[in-house]
Amino acid sequence: MTVKNIILIFILLSNLCLFGQGGKSYQDLNWRKRHWLSFSDSVDVQSEEWKNLPVKVIHQLMQIPDDEMMTMSTNDLIQTYTDCYYTRRFYLYNEIKTYYAMVYRNFNGARELLNRKDVVEQTISYYSKLDPTGETVSPAGISVLHQIQFMEYLIGNPMLIDICTPEQLRSLATALLEKSQLILTLGLDWYANSNIYAISQILINTGDGETAMRQNQVADRDVVLLRNTGIVFNTELINTINDAATDYLNNSN
Numbered sequence: 001m002t003v004k005n006i007i008l009i010f011i012l013l014s015n016l017c018l019f020g021q022g023g024k025s026y027q028d029l030n031w032r033k034r035h036w037l038s039f040s041d042s043v044d045v046q047s048e049e050w051k052n053l054p055v056k057v058i059h060q061l062m063q064i065p066d067d068e069m070m071t072m073s074t075n076d077l078i079q080t081y082t083d084c085y086y087t088r089r090f091y092l093y094n095e096i097k098t099y100y101a102m103v104y105r106n107f108n109g110a111r112e113l114l115n116r117k118d119v120v121e122q123t124i125s126y127y128s129k130l131d132p133t134g135e136t137v138s139p140a141g142i143s144v145l146h147q148i149q150f151m152e153y154l155i156g157n158p159m160l161i162d163i164c165t166p167e168q169l170r171s172l173a174t175a176l177l178e179k180s181q182l183i184l185t186l187g188l189d190w191y192a193n194s195n196i197y198a199i200s201q202i203l204i205n206t207g208d209g210e211t212a213m214r215q216n217q218v219a220d221r222d223v224v225l226l227r228n229t230g231i232v233f234n235t236e237l238i239n240t241i242n243d244a245a246t247d248y249l250n251n252s253n
Helices: 003-025 031-035 055-061 066-071 074-083 087-092 096-106 108-114 119-129 144-155 166-185 189-204 207-215 220-229 236-251
Strands: none
Touching: 031 055, 066 108, 074 087, 074 108, 074 119, 074 144, 087 096, 087 144, 096 108, 096 220, 119 144, 119 166, 144 166, 144 189, 166 189, 166 236, 189 207, 189 220, 189 236, 207 236, 220 236
């Protein structure tokens, strides 16, 4: 073996040792650091150690430890969901089903939340308390309006809709409609996207809701686009969907 080869092997082994030390130094990094936008306080993201960490290791650092997750209340899990790094990546996806699949696949807190028996009731309670006129900021620094958006996309998730009772669907529709009217009154029409999406999901999944949508002449093409993307492209749909929701609630009581 030549001297050159010996030197190359030495350098390689030295780098592996350094990487191992760097990787180990992050093993105790609390999962909240990464989700709550505060990981830069504990991690030098420009360091070679962090840059060289495998994606799998970084992904593991973002999971809630099993023993902690099992003791978390559903309310705490909901807050964790709205603060989650993966949840906040909604705007990177053209199709909302891809977004839902990504969050569910990548974050154990999302899987645990959607499998909790009281997830619907706690979601209704948590969402109803969010005030769009308030200034409450989440632990991750998320504004209340964006918290509301992420909650509405959670409500519109087919996995949640499918486990709702008819009474729970009406409760969700009532809470969504109240929030929609307030948001529109405040002139915050842009924030209606998630709200109208969630309402449309409920209407489509109930017989009375489907009837109300047909009676209000909601265009199939617009609804398909809304359901595929989670975004309202035809602003006329906002009032039309809200009217259909009102009719659904009046007729289903």
